[in-house]
Amino acid sequence: MAQKTALIVYAHQSPASFNAAARDVAMQELAAQGYRVLLSDLYAMDFRASATQDDIIGDLKTPGHFQYGDETMSAWKEGRLCADIVAEQRKVEEAELVIFQFPLYWFSVPAIMKGWMDRVLTQGFAFSLTNMYDNGVFKDKKAMLSFTTGAIQSMFKPDGINGDINVTLWPLQNGVLHFCGFQVLAPQIFWGPAHCPPAVRAAMLDGWRARVKGLSEERPLTFAPCDLFDLSFRGGFRLWPRAREERESQGFGITTGHHLGKPLPPDNQTRAHPDPRS
Template sequence: MATVLIVYAHQSTGSFNAAVRDVAIKELSEQGYRVVVSDLYAMNFKANATKDDIIGDLKNPDLFQYGEETMHAWNEGRLSDDIVAEQRKVKEAELVIFQFPLYWFSVPAIMKGWMDRVLTQGFAFSLKNMYDNGVFKNKKAILSFTTGATESMFRPNGINGDINVALWPLQNGTLHFCGFQVLAPQIFWSPAHCRSVDRIVMLEQWCARLQGLMAEKALTFARCEWFGLSFEQGFLLRPEVKEEQESNAYGITTGHHLGKLLPPDNQTKVQAT
């Protein structure tokens, strides 16, 4: 049975996020998926990345470097039990859904802590296994979240700025970096300020999308092969690729804009090919 993991972060069982989570559990279960939920607040999941995440002696006790120490601990089976349990869930999952309210243009601290602690070097990435060559290249991931602001506030000419820019660190810098095929986000715009009938429609639209979610194409990102993949080459865009892009009106991605206009909706919609 294929598994879907929902990493969920909201304090209230009566929240709209909880309703969105429950729709996903019901719909995906009816499709035959095994749905596993990591309810981070209910689990009292520890957000702080500390020495306590490592069992046994540190490799370098005089200069604690969390990334290095957890990489060694993962290799040697010495990570704390709560991290190991979450890594097992990720390993088993075909799809990971991150369900949360947008806090300060990002995930809540408890979910950021999950990413910091669970997605350790070695388990989730390495310099040889990153981006489209990443460890999780056969898995899919999606951000599903609510906002306090309206959609218009997150437009390129809105007061909050372009939502595509806000999503770049999470979708490219975390999910795509680990190799995930990143599906277009499911954004629930300002449900707290909507009519109840509008919230019902939002849930119905989410349910309908879930019915075809696994068949969706992923968002597009710059390919690793376009870059010089060594410290000597600086991990910079290859000159011939940069030259090929010169005639394009837009940059490659939201992050690789090359000083040009950002490609519209690069982080929210699948681009036409």
């Protein structure tokens, strides 16, 4: 059987950090399962975060009005993307599983990791208007966020000061990962490791190790399938009327984002739904 490949996209400045420890646990555990593990250590690589015309080799299509999305799509088709983007795209192509390991910055990924997303997940390579969400380019791959917070868990409850973590996760998990087609595994959240005693931090890493052991058996999170929507500009890419009617009697929205003005389905972005067949 062909060897499986995992990619860890990692963003922390310090090898002594908790993030580095979480990265090492995943790398060791995946390697023990027989994975070939690729690592993109973004700060160590001095990975450039800004999406500029330096990413394109050769002449621009419209030099008078630089449009990053259009230019990178042409460059991708013509093999004119710069070397660091191409190297990362190769890793994504090879990987069945991509884990993003990072500290939560401003309710999101650190800028260097956002730059990786902006620059590596180019149009054509990672998505198109006909290949998105569950018809997405990476629909046979899995991806997950694994991150630390400064906040304690209760701060990210629906009644906590930061608001519901499910809402925080929606843009990254739906807008980036699922948009590109990835099956998104539930996030691994290390709540406030800096505020925990050493024994609790050790237990967090043990829990992560145990989770990585069983990762290939995990079901992905639930997102709204594309066939619920009229995927045309005329239809505005909105829910078909019959799909809306079918949901009228239900107590919750479809997903955190497609809430239809109803209460959010609990834990939609943090827990996979149980297998309906089991």
